[in-house]
Every structure is written in structure tokens, then in C-alpha cells.
Amino acid sequence: MKEKREPEEKRGNVLPISMDAGFFFERAVSSLDRYHYDKALKYFRKAVEYEPNNPVNHCNMAGILSEMGDYEASNAALSVVLKEIDPNMTECYFYMANNYANMDNFEAAEEALVTYLEEDANGQFLTEAEEMMDLLQYELDRPTKLKSIKSMEGVVEHDRARELLEEGKFTQAVAILEEIVEKRPDFHAAHNNLALGYYYLGLFDKAMDTIGEVLKKEPGNLHGLCNLAIFYQHAGNSAALLELSGRLRKIIPFHQEHVFKLATTMGILGEHEAAFGHFSRLLRNGEMDQDPSLYHYAAVAAYHTQRMSAAKTLWRKVKRLDPGSGVADFYLQGLEERETTGAQISRSMTVSYHYHLPFEEQFKHWETSQDNLASEISGNPLVRSSFFWALRHGDAKTKLQVIQAFGLIADLEVEEALKAFLLEPEEDQYLKDIALFVLRNLGVNHPLPVCFGEKTTLVDPSRVASGLPVWKTEWQAVVDLALKQMKRSFDLQQQHDLETLWAEFLTLLYPETPEITHIEGWAAALEYLTAKIHHRPVTYEAVAERYGISASTARRYTRRIDEVCGVKEKMETIFPSVQ
Incomplete structure (x- = not known):
């Protein structure tokens, strides 16, 4: 009698156990599901033994150690990954920061977290890291020592550049933005703000080139289109401006930031009806109802669309919110004169969207109080912008006034602007002499290049200008x-x-x-x-x-x-x- 054999398919059900890292990983996960942390740790350690160069195994082991409250052992495992296996696993620093925070070692947690943010290119835990940053700032009672966030490369720097633009420190802002766009050519917001920085400094050609780069890559970029429209207006390109302003009139933005950008742009372009509609939307929204400049913008739009009662109401609101600026008083007085005489407001300049006194009016105030003007120029970026622009594009009288006003501000921006002015070949020599005199008063005591026609010569502003061989x-x-x-x-x-x-x-x-x-x-x-x-x-x-x-x-x-x-x-x- 022949021996009976089991069918082939039945014998095939008996499989050998493969004792590898994957096997122990599966066992560890199964134990975790049943909250058997001790067994899970044992299996994760076996996985590390089988594949000691696999950083994931070490991180898993560190994770379970952290869950069990053994934060020191967890950090030791993470240190092995960073020092011996894969230094590029920067997320380990984030895990370590969590462990240190749980140990109340906030200084070490800060160091690890900063390292994570400054080294990690992916930003997988960026939101969680920001929350931890808030905790550490509270516990340490000081700002966290963070210079940059690699996964947001350029974003922190861009925010700083925007602050500088808002403060009127255009030269410093442009320097930062130029560096950002060189590293990140696809950072459109940085390009847009760089174009504005150039524009504020009077570098119109550079502004146009920069905004062109943005719109070449993203033709529908609203900030870029708005900036381009302003540049067209400055250049007197009426045909291109007519086409572009027609496109902008059809846009109804959703985000408040876009509404504000479009509203101010349409106002500057003279599209006051559209501007009034957008500014009214912002005021109805309520999020900016304590911003005096927004009420001023809406008042200007109301004035230009013959809504005089609304303009007066809005400027009165400006006066309540910002009584010290003098802006509301200036325009309210103009409205009273208009009502009395039936004439348009005609003092110094037309009604402007810029939230500061008209340029000539500022100099009237300067005649009575230089301290007030110095404070106004220093603290108001729009005023500073108008001064920088006037230095490049104003007439001789205006340039002289600006140079003298710069002597009251006495900051780095002014110094750089005056140095650049000295290099302009077409500028009047007398104005350059005044600029050198101001620079001397600002403490500049080293030779500076000055362009005289086609020739550039070094001039020492600390010395009285003369052709004498000696000065006794x-x-x-x-x-x-x-x-x-x-x-x-x-x-x-x-x-x-x-x-x-x-x-x-x-x-x-x-x-x-x-x-x-x-x-x-x-x-x-x-x-x-x-x-x-x-x-x-x-x-x-x-x-x-x-x-x-x-x-x-x-x-x-x-x-x-x-x-x-x-x-x-x-x-x-x-x-x-x-x-």
C-alpha cells in the first residue's frame, strides 16, 4: 500500500517565519494597537538590531520611548540618527525639542527647535513648531533666537522687508528683497515689493523690469497688475493704461488684502467710482474700522465722485481717530472753503489719496516747526516716499527743500540717498554742494565720489569746499x-x-x-x-x-x-x- 501524501496545495500553506526588521516592525505596530508599550519597544529594538543603518527604525524606537516618558533615552536614539546615520533627517530635531520641552528643559528645547526650523527644508511640522515657539517664548519670557525658517526660505526676510517698506526705509528693504529674489526667482510677492521699493526710490526703469518678470510668470497676479497700472500712469503710457484699467474695473476680489490693493490702485488711477465701491466694502467689513487712513481714502474717493456729505463725514471720522496728523483738518477746512465760495479745493495740490499733508503744505509747517516735520518724515513712509521721489524727479526748488529736510532726519536712508544724488551727472552743482554740506552735518567725514559732468572726483565733505591749498x-x-x-x-x-x-x-x-x-x-x-x-x-x-x-x-x-x-x-x- 502506497504512502499517502497530502495534496501540494495543502502542504504549501505551511510557511517559514522570516525573522527580519519588517517582521519585528509589524509585531511592534500590533503591540502598539493593543497599548502594549513594553512589547512594542522590545520589537522596535529588534528591528534596529536587524537594520542598524535604517534611520526609520531608530526614530520608531525613539517615538515609543517618548510615549513611555523616557525622554532622555528617546533623545539618545535620535542623536544616533543625526550623528551616525543620516544628518539630513532634520525632523529629529523637532522630536528632540518636544522631548526637552516635556522635561522642562526649555533652553535645550529652543536650541533643538531653532535648529529644526533653520535646517529643515520640508516644513512637515511647521505649524506644530510655531505653536511650540509660542510656548517657549512664554516659558523663557523672551523672543526665540530664530534667524530664518528654511522651509519658508525668504518668507521671514520678506516680512522684514515689508516692515521696512512700511517704515519708509526703502534702501534697506530693497537690499533684502534683491537677495530674496536672487535665491527664489518664483517668489512673486518679493518681486512685487521689490518693484515698489525701486519705484519709491525713483528708480522707475528697474521697477518696470521687475514687475515685468512677475507678470511674465503669472499674468493674472493682481498685485503685479496694480503696480503695472501705476507705472503706466507715471510713464504716460495712456493706451496701455486704458486697456489695463478696463481689466481692473471688472475684478471683484475676495480677499481683503486684494480689495485694499485694488481700491487704492483705482483711486490713484483716477477711477474714483470703482475706488469708492471697494473702500466702502472694506469699511462695511469692519476689520479695518479703526484705521484712519482707510477713512481718508474713502473720503477722497467720495470727494472725487461728488459725495461731499459722505466725504465730510469720513474726514470727521479720521479726525476722531487721528487728531494729531492735521490731515483731516486740512481737507475739512478745504471743504468749508468750497461750500463758502463754491470753488474746488485748490490749496497746494489736488485732494490726494496719500495719507499725509500735501508736499508743499508740509514745507509750510516746516517753516514754523522743523521738529514736527522731522518727526513726520521719519515716521510716515508715504511722506518719506514723496521726499525720495521728489529728490529724483522734482524741480530745483523742490530738490533743495528735500535736501534740507533730509538734514533733519539724519538716518542711514537719507545718507544713502544723498550719496546717490552726488553721482547723478545731470544734477545741479549747487545742489550737490548743499548735499555735501548736509552729509557733513550728518557726520560723514570720509571722501565721497561726486560726478561733475563726465568726470567723477572724490570730495571730502568734512572740509569747507575751496580751491585753497591750505585751510587755516x-x-x-x-x-x-x-x-x-x-x-x-x-x-x-x-x-x-x-x-x-x-x-x-x-x-x-x-x-x-x-x-x-x-x-x-x-x-x-x-x-x-x-x-x-x-x-x-x-x-x-x-x-x-x-x-x-x-x-x-x-x-x-x-x-x-x-x-x-x-x-x-x-x-x-x-x-x-x-x-
């Missing part, structure tokens, strides 16, 4: 005394002209210059003549009293300078276009 101490003492006396009542142009007059006097007589033994007499004469050149009321008696000398002494020294320099003629020739 007693000559400088006369200037110093005069400027000290004049500083509060004479503007920077007049102070500069005093220096120029003194340098000219000495140059014309050199080398037969007079012995300077009576510093007060020469200084008083310079102040008297400078006041006369600029048509300021002055008497010998008043000047002599300030310098502690007799009126006859002041007259004698004045006559001597006039004989050499012909000051009466200068009263007709010194920069007559800016008087």
Missing part, C-alpha cells in the same frame, strides 16, 4: 562761530552759502589773506551778508549784539568782504531759481 585753523574758527550763532534761525542752504562766501573771500585774496585776529567781527559780517543775500531782515545793531561787538565793527568787516566779493551782485545771482 583761524579761518575755520570764523565759520564755526557764525554757524553756531545761525543754527537755530538760518536753514541749511543759508548756512552753506555763508561757508561758500567765506571760502570765496579767502580764495580771491590768497595768498594775501588778512590776519584773522577778530573772529567775532568776521563771523558777524558773514551772517549779515548771508541774511542780505537771502533777503532776510537784518541790522548791524542786531548782529553786533549777538556777537558782542559794536555795530561799527560789524559794518567795517562787512564792507571789507563786500569789496572783495561783490555781495550786492550775488543777491541777484545766487541760485535765483530757488528764492
Whole structure:
């Protein structure tokens, strides 16, 4: 009798057990499902034994150790991954940060979390990391020491650049944005803001090129289209502007940020009806109802669409929210004049969407309070923008006013703007001399390149401009005394002209210059003549009293300078276009 065999298919059901890492991983997961953490840890450790170079096994083991409350052992396992197996598994730093936080070791948690954010390119746990950041800031009672987030490369820097733009620090913002777009050419928001930065600085061609790059890659980018429309308007490209503004009129944005951008753009383009509709939407929304600038924008749109009652109501709201700016008072007074006389508001400039006093009106205020204007320029980015723009595109009188106003601000942005102005070949030499004088007052005491026509020369702003081979101490003492006396009542142009007059006097007589033994007499004469050149009321008696000398002494020294320099003629020739 033959031996019976089991069918082949039945024998095939008996399978050998494969004792590999996968087997122990499955057992560990099964144990976890049943909350058997001890068994799960044992199986994860076996998986590590079978595949010691697989970082996932180590991370799984670290995870279960953390679940069991053994945070130190968990971090030890994670350290093995980072130091010995795969340093690119940056998520391990996030796990370690969690462990340290659970151990109340917040300093170590911060260090690990910062490392994760600065090194991890994927940002898998970005939301959780931000929540942990808030916790650590609370526990440590200070801001977290974070420089950048790699998975959001450029985003942190971009936010900083936006803040700088809003503060009116355009040069600094542009430097950051240029670096961002070089690293991330697809970062459209950075390109848009870079274009605005160039525009605010008066670099129109660069602004156009930059916005063109955005719209080439994303033709429907709303911020890019709005910026382009403003640039078309500036360039006087009416055909292109007509087509683009027609497209913009048909857009009804959903996001508040887009509504605001489109509203302000349409207002600047003169599409006031569309602007009023968008601004009204924003006010109805209520999220910005404490922003005085929004009420001003809506008031301007109302004014231009003949909604005078609405404009008055809106400007009154501006006054309640921001009584110190003077903007609402200026326009409300204009409305009262219009109602009284039936004429349009016509003082200084047309009604503007910019939330600051009109440019010429600012200078009227400057005449009465330089401190107020300095504060306004420094703190209001729109005002700063108008000043930077005017320095490049204004007439000679406006540029002179801007240069003098910059002397009140005295920050890095101003210094860089004036240095750039010195390199413009077409700018008036007198204006460049004033700019150098302001730079000296700002403490710049090293040679600067100055463009004279086709030639560029290094000029030291710390020295009085003259062609003399020497500049004696007693000559400088006369200037110093005069400027000290004049500083509060004479503007920077007049102070500069005093220096120029003194340098000219000495140059014309050199080398037969007079012995300077009576510093007060020469200084008083310079102040008297400078006041006369600029048509300021002055008497010998008043000047002599300030310098502690007799009126006859002041007259004698004045006559001597006039004989050499012909000051009466200068009263007709010194920069007559800016008087």
C-alpha cells in the first residue's frame, strides 16, 4: 500500500517565519494597537538590531520611548540618527525639542527647535513648531533666537522687508528683497515689493523690469497688475493704461488684502467710482474700522465722485481717530472753503489719496516747526516716499527743500540717498554742494565720489569746499562761530552759502589773506551778508549784539568782504531759481 501524501496545495500553506526588521516592525505596530508599550519597544529594538543603518527604525524606537516618558533615552536614539546615520533627517530635531520641552528643559528645547526650523527644508511640522515657539517664548519670557525658517526660505526676510517698506526705509528693504529674489526667482510677492521699493526710490526703469518678470510668470497676479497700472500712469503710457484699467474695473476680489490693493490702485488711477465701491466694502467689513487712513481714502474717493456729505463725514471720522496728523483738518477746512465760495479745493495740490499733508503744505509747517516735520518724515513712509521721489524727479526748488529736510532726519536712508544724488551727472552743482554740506552735518567725514559732468572726483565733505591749498585753523574758527550763532534761525542752504562766501573771500585774496585776529567781527559780517543775500531782515545793531561787538565793527568787516566779493551782485545771482 502506497504512502499517502497530502495534496501540494495543502502542504504549501505551511510557511517559514522570516525573522527580519519588517517582521519585528509589524509585531511592534500590533503591540502598539493593543497599548502594549513594553512589547512594542522590545520589537522596535529588534528591528534596529536587524537594520542598524535604517534611520526609520531608530526614530520608531525613539517615538515609543517618548510615549513611555523616557525622554532622555528617546533623545539618545535620535542623536544616533543625526550623528551616525543620516544628518539630513532634520525632523529629529523637532522630536528632540518636544522631548526637552516635556522635561522642562526649555533652553535645550529652543536650541533643538531653532535648529529644526533653520535646517529643515520640508516644513512637515511647521505649524506644530510655531505653536511650540509660542510656548517657549512664554516659558523663557523672551523672543526665540530664530534667524530664518528654511522651509519658508525668504518668507521671514520678506516680512522684514515689508516692515521696512512700511517704515519708509526703502534702501534697506530693497537690499533684502534683491537677495530674496536672487535665491527664489518664483517668489512673486518679493518681486512685487521689490518693484515698489525701486519705484519709491525713483528708480522707475528697474521697477518696470521687475514687475515685468512677475507678470511674465503669472499674468493674472493682481498685485503685479496694480503696480503695472501705476507705472503706466507715471510713464504716460495712456493706451496701455486704458486697456489695463478696463481689466481692473471688472475684478471683484475676495480677499481683503486684494480689495485694499485694488481700491487704492483705482483711486490713484483716477477711477474714483470703482475706488469708492471697494473702500466702502472694506469699511462695511469692519476689520479695518479703526484705521484712519482707510477713512481718508474713502473720503477722497467720495470727494472725487461728488459725495461731499459722505466725504465730510469720513474726514470727521479720521479726525476722531487721528487728531494729531492735521490731515483731516486740512481737507475739512478745504471743504468749508468750497461750500463758502463754491470753488474746488485748490490749496497746494489736488485732494490726494496719500495719507499725509500735501508736499508743499508740509514745507509750510516746516517753516514754523522743523521738529514736527522731522518727526513726520521719519515716521510716515508715504511722506518719506514723496521726499525720495521728489529728490529724483522734482524741480530745483523742490530738490533743495528735500535736501534740507533730509538734514533733519539724519538716518542711514537719507545718507544713502544723498550719496546717490552726488553721482547723478545731470544734477545741479549747487545742489550737490548743499548735499555735501548736509552729509557733513550728518557726520560723514570720509571722501565721497561726486560726478561733475563726465568726470567723477572724490570730495571730502568734512572740509569747507575751496580751491585753497591750505585751510587755516583761524579761518575755520570764523565759520564755526557764525554757524553756531545761525543754527537755530538760518536753514541749511543759508548756512552753506555763508561757508561758500567765506571760502570765496579767502580764495580771491590768497595768498594775501588778512590776519584773522577778530573772529567775532568776521563771523558777524558773514551772517549779515548771508541774511542780505537771502533777503532776510537784518541790522548791524542786531548782529553786533549777538556777537558782542559794536555795530561799527560789524559794518567795517562787512564792507571789507563786500569789496572783495561783490555781495550786492550775488543777491541777484545766487541760485535765483530757488528764492
